[in-house]
Amino acid sequence: MKNPIADLNKIFDSRIRLGVMSMLVVNKEIGFNDLKQMLELTDGNLASHLNTLEQAEFIKVHKGFIGRKTNTTYSITDLGRQAFKAHLDALEKMIRKL
Amino acid sequence: MKNPIADLNKIFDSRIRLGVMSMLVVNKEIGFNDLKQMLELTDGNLASHLNTLEQAEFIKVHKGFIGRKTNTTYSITDLGRQAFKAHLDALEKMIRKL
DNA sequence: ATATTTAACTTTGAAAAACAAAGTACTTTT
DNA sequence: AAAAGTACTTTGTTTTTCAAAGTTAAATAT
Known part of the structure; x- marks a missing residue:
């Protein structure tokens, strides 16, 4: 064995980063506030997890506007998609026995 | 959404506790040393994660002997099996989109 | 024009979790 | 008698997580 x-x-040990990735897998872009509300986080906490994912180049940030209001969105990168899939595969292999 | x-x-945020549970789901009993070697952990670290799982009543311990040598094994409880399944269901729901 | 609010952070600091290393008690093997 | 194995516990460090407050800049309300 x-x-x-x-x-x-290791990056996906965190439920929050796991949640962010799972959302970004199906939505090409998600706003900071949407993530914050969906995951029920303080902005500092969300920002730091997003930063971890960004450092790993699993997500990338887009700073834009809605009208003249700033709007930051996040999307998954190819590397992020790969890494996330690999993690889920590892998880599945681990528990396929069920 | x-x-x-x-x-x-939360108990299953830890990869180690996840690993222990995934092993106990398919083996009715596993020894301390087997867990330790399989998961490549120091005994202190393993013992403390096992303790967390025991506190939650997700696993139980059996102190026995092999011949005249002490032998401690662990097994999953019904509650543990339930909780683990619920966690995996939640995980799956989260990522079914893939 | 001034004040308040919103967005998206950064910084600070505290609390919790993870971990290795060493120590312990007891037994077995050499 | 000495060395080694089992299954821990204790101690202390490092890492991670998180909330709260502060920051900057623009938008809206008064």
């Missing part, structure tokens, strides 16, 4: 958790990605 | 991470169980 081999270590069943070795292939899990 | 509703918060996609709200139904995840």
Whole structure:
């Protein structure tokens, strides 16, 4: 037997980062406030998790406007999609026995 | 939309506890050393994660012998099986979109 | 024109979690 | 008698998480 958790990605140990990714997999862009409300987070907390995902280049940020109001949105990168899929595959392999 | 991470169980945020549970789901009993080797952990670290799972009554411990040598094994409880399944269901719901 | 609000952060600091290393008690093997 | 294995507990450090407050800049309300 081999270590069943070795292939899990440390970045996705966090439920919040997992939640962000799961949302970005199906929505090409999501706004900061939408994420904040959906995941019920303080802005500081959300911002720091987003920063972790950005550092890993799993997501990228778009600073734009709605009318003349600033609007920041996030989207998943190809690398992020790959890494997320790999993580889910590892998870599934781990629990396929069920 | 509703918060996609709200139904995840905090106890299973840890990859190690997730690994332990995934092993106990398919093996009715696993020894301390087997867990330790499989998950590549120090005994202190493993013991404390096992303790967390025990406190939650997700696993139970059996102190026995192999011959005249002490042997501690762990098994999943009904509650543990339920909770683990609920967690996996929540995870799956979160990512079914893929 | 001034004040308040909103957006999207950054900084600070505290609390919690994870972890390794060492120590313990007891037994077994050499 | 000495060394090694089992299953921890204790101690202390490091890492992670998080909330709260502060910041900057623009928008809206008064």
